Amino acid sequence: EDKVVQSPLSLVVHEGDTVTLNCSYEVTNFRSLLWYKQEKKAPTFLFMLTSSGIEKKSGRLSSILDKKELFSILNITATQTGDSAVYLCAVGNGSSNTGKLIFGQGTTLQVKP
Amino acid sequence: NAGVMQNPRHLVRRRGQEARLRCSPMKGHSHVYWYRQLPEEGLKFMVYLQKENIIDESGMPKERFSAEFPKEGPSILRIQQVVRGDSAAYFCASSPRTSGRNEQFFGPGTRLTVL
Numbered sequence A: 001e002d003k004v005v006q007s008p009l010s011l012v013v014h015e016g017d018t019v020t021l022n023c024s025y026e027v028t029n030f031r032s033l034l035w036y037k038q039e040k041k042a043p044t045f046l047f048m049l050t051s052s053g054i055e056k057k058s059g060r061l062s063s064i065l066d067k068k069e070l071f072s073i074l075n076i077t078a079t080q081t082g083d084s085a086v087y088l089c090a091v092g093n094g095s096s097n098t099g100k101l102i103f104g105q106g107t108t109l110q111v112k113p
Numbered sequence B: 001n002a003g004v005m006q007n008p009r010h011l012v013r014r015r016g017q018e019a020r021l022r023c024s025p026m027k028g029h030s031h032v033y034w035y036r037q038l039p040e041e042g043l044k045f046m047v048y049l050q051k052e053n054i055i056d057e058s059g060m061p062k063e064r065f066s067a068e069f070p071k072e073g074p075s076i077l078r079i080q081q082v083v084r085g086d087s088a089a090y091f092c093a094s095s096p097r098t099s100g101r102n103e104q105f106f107g108p109g110t111r112l113t114v115l
Helices: none
Strands: A003-007 A010-014 A019-026 A030-038 A043-049 A056-058 A061-066 A071-076 A085-093 A101-103 A107-112 B005-007 B010-013 B019-024 B029-037 B043-050 B053-056 B065-068 B075-079 B088-096 B110-114
Touching: A003 A085, A003 A101, A010 A019, A019 A030, A019 A085, A019 A107, A030 A071, A043 A056, A043 A061, A043 A071, A071 A085, A101 B029, A101 B043, B010 B019, B019 B088, B019 B110, B029 B075, B043 B065, B043 B075, B075 B088
Parallel strands: A010 A107, B010 B110
Antiparallel strands: A003 A019, A019 A071, A030 A043, A030 A085, A056 A061, A061 A071, A085 A101, A085 A107, B005 B019, B019 B075, B029 B043, B029 B088, B043 B053, B065 B075, B088 B110
């Protein structure tokens, strides 16, 4: 059965800290790995990764994928209180008849002032 | 360019009633997906539709749930004879035809409460 596992499940840090969120997966017919940020509303798209070793970067956030070891990390540097959210990792299935995403359970990040 | 629109944002139903959830994809998107998020759980895929076609409904419960995406108008997720266990947040996502189906953009969700 396809599965995506995120760790840690929750994390509390102080502003200015750097955090690393982990996502491992076992999915048949892997196509892509996506990171989303979810506050009390819609998950907001952050990154989509399809190739190993290529870092995606957006401001203080960056992510990289390792397709050999089947995991990805999301780094957030110089955290701010506005980074507090649930971070979701999802893996896309490449089968031709579906585009469904398989989500992990999320990492809840709380950034304290 | 408006994002994915869902309505209503909150819906309260009594057991046995019907719930209809609507989703309008982003402009230019022809793929629609429905996900359900139960309290304290991750998002679970329910169904994938294109206009007038159900492509993958492997995540849909076999009874009481149905989905459609007509030629005109929004996609509808319909839950008949709701039970308390249907209480959840239902998210719709859409993706553009040319960019691949995995890059999905989510709407704000409909929070269904069954009394």
